[in-house]
Amino acid sequence: MNVNSIPVLARGCRLHATRDVLLIPEGTLELEGPARDILLRVDGSKSVGQIVAELIEEYEGIEQSAMTTDVLELLQTLTARGAVRVAHG
Amino acid sequence: MGEQETLAGPLSLIAEVTHRCPLHCLYCSNPLEMQKASEELETADWKRVFAEAGRLGVLHLHLTGGEPLARPDLEDLIAVGRDAGLYVNMITSGVGLTEKRLAALVEAGLEHLQLSFQDVDEATANHVAGTRAHAIKLALVPVIRKFPLAFTVNLVVHRMNLDRLQEFLALAEELAPDRLEIAHVQYYGWALKNRALLMPTEEQVRRSLPIVEAAKARLRGRIQLESVFPDYYASFPKACVGGWGRQMILIDPAGRAVPCHAAAVIPGLAFDNVREHDLGWLWRESAAFQRFRGDAWMSETCLQCPRKERDSGGCRCQAFLLTGDAEAIDPVCRYSPHHGMLTTLRTEQPTQLPVWRG
Numbered sequence: 001m002n003v004n005s006i007p008v009l010a011r012g013c014r015l016h017a018t019r020d021v022l023l024i025p026e027g028t029l030e031l032e033g034p035a036r037d038i039l040l041r042v043d044g045s046k047s048v049g050q051i052v053a054e055l056i057e058e059y060e061g062i063e064q065s066a067m068t069t070d071v072l073e074l075l076q077t078l079t080a081r082g083a084v085r086v087a088h089g
Numbered sequence: 090m091g092e093q094e095t096l097a098g099p100l101s102l103i104a105e106v107t108h109r110c111p112l113h114c115l116y117c118s119n120p121l122e123m124q125k126a127s128e129e130l131e132t133a134d135w136k137r138v139f140a141e142a143g144r145l146g147v148l149h150l151h152l153t154g155g156e157p158l159a160r161p162d163l164e165d166l167i168a169v170g171r172d173a174g175l176y177v178n179m180i181t182s183g184v185g186l187t188e189k190r191l192a193a194l195v196e197a198g199l200e201h202l203q204l205s206f207q208d209v210d211e212a213t214a215n216h217v218a219g220t221r222a223h224a225i226k227l228a229l230v231p232v233i234r235k236f237p238l239a240f241t242v243n244l245v246v247h248r249m250n251l252d253r254l255q256e257f258l259a260l261a262e263e264l265a266p267d268r269l270e271i272a273h274v275q276y277y278g279w280a281l282k283n284r285a286l287l288m289p290t291e292e293q294v295r296r297s298l299p300i301v302e303a304a305k306a307r308l309r310g311r312i313q314l315e316s317v318f319p320d321y322y323a324s325f326p327k328a329c330v331g332g333w334g335r336q337m338i339l340i341d342p343a344g345r346a347v348p349c350h351a352a353a354v355i356p357g358l359a360f361d362n363v364r365e366h367d368l369g370w371l372w373r374e375s376a377a378f379q380r381f382r383g384d385a386w387m388s389e390t391c392l393q394c395p396r397k398e399r400d401s402g403g404c405r406c407q408a409f410l411l412t413g414d415a416e417a418i419d420p421v422c423r424y425s426p427h428h429g430m431l432t433t434l435r436t437e438q439p440t441q442l443p444v445w446r447g
Contacts, residue, residue, distance in 0.1 A: 010239070010267065011237055011238060011239045011240075011267055012200050012201045012238055012239020012240075012267065013239070014176075014200070016148070016174070017174055018174075019148075021148065023148060023149070023176040023200075024239075025178065025200075025201040025239040025241060025267065025268055026149075026178070026201075026241070026268070026315075028100070028148055028149075079310070080309070080310070081313070082267060082268070082312075082313035
């Protein structure tokens with residue numbers, strides 16, 4: 001996973017409509033901080049770089065490098081958990 | 090204790106929509122006394138229950154049985170579950186599942202399907218399942234993989250197949266599921282009748298551990314492998330169902346609200362029914378759910394033990410089945426005065442002929 005990767009939620013994984021949890025087979029992952037806003041943009045068409053660009057517009061005062069680190073960290077954690085995979089890149 | 094004030098809703102609803110099943114597994118976890126088809130809840134009952142579950146904060150709906158495919162209204166039930174905001178999982182034998190039916194189930198909103206395998210060897214797999222299901226299951230996997238839903242393969246392990254775990258894992262790897270569970274048989278329901286046949290030896294368990302660890306490393310990033318250490322070989326009890334009446338509610342085919350699969354074995358528990366009460370009332374008020382909620386029932390040993398927050402004193406059904414006292418410390422715990430019983434079971438290893446359920 002890098003800034004050019006296009007992440008997508010794995011089969012059978014989805015954001016809960018109202019609560020800050022990611023529903024996965026046989027479990028739930030609690031989402032903290034900007035995690036929900038990040039995952040709302042993980043749709044299999046946007047690259048990590050595009051997701052970061054959208055988020056820095058929304059979260060004023062956060063540097064691109066810090067946001068990139070946050071996004072990559074979350075996506076890598078979820079990839080290891082089998083909840084996110086790289087669609088392209 | 091303030092338990093009532095702070096009681097959160099259940100996270101999971103297990104809906105045993107029928108006890109009818111084409112399989113007759115030696116290790117069946119369903120109770121000895123099964124509910125008849127004529128006593129099963131109607132479609133409308135289940136629909137109401139699922140809507141109530143959504144309002145109560147339930148996140149996961151597990152459709153199981155028996156074989157849920159035996160219900161012709163399964164598509165409707167899945168759709169109502171999704172409408173209620175629930176994540177819909179189905180645990181199936183796969184027997185009778187066609188591509189057309191699966192397409193309808195996925196269209197209705199099915200998100201996750203779990204299929205168990207009894208062995209890598211067809212003859213033994215069919216022997217354990219009490220029917221010729223192995224080839225059907227294998228043929229079904231490529232069909233399942235055509236659909237956008239999560240797929241779990243469940244390998245059920247015991248004395249008769251644990252020595253073939255390596256080959257069993259290789260088969261599972263070929264099937265390429267998203268998740269793989271290695272599940273040791275648990276000795277409840279019908280399975281307890283076959284314990285002397287199914288319980289693995291200490292040597293088998295010891296040999297299996299590095300195989301599981303190697304598979305986890307090999308499959309990382311491709312298949313999520315989950316494996317639970319066999320209860321009877323542990324020194325501390327499992328946190329059964331996340332604590333009695335804390336995370337899970339099970340509705341049986343006849344509508345009885347039960348705290349876990351096996352709870353009906355505990356004498357003196359009366360189960361209220363969704364035909365008379367809503368799910369919220371059953372969760373909060375039903376006497377069966379209150380019976381072991383919190384720690385008022387616990388022995389001094391458990392009350393003073395720092396592990397009680399983690400395991401709630403272990404499994405109540407197992408405590409009853411092994412000691413005759415549902416309030417006893419789970420004998421899996423090394424602090425139980427009955428723990429020696431497990432040491433004996435581990436070393437004696439009697440055997441028996443298989444007993445299939447009808």
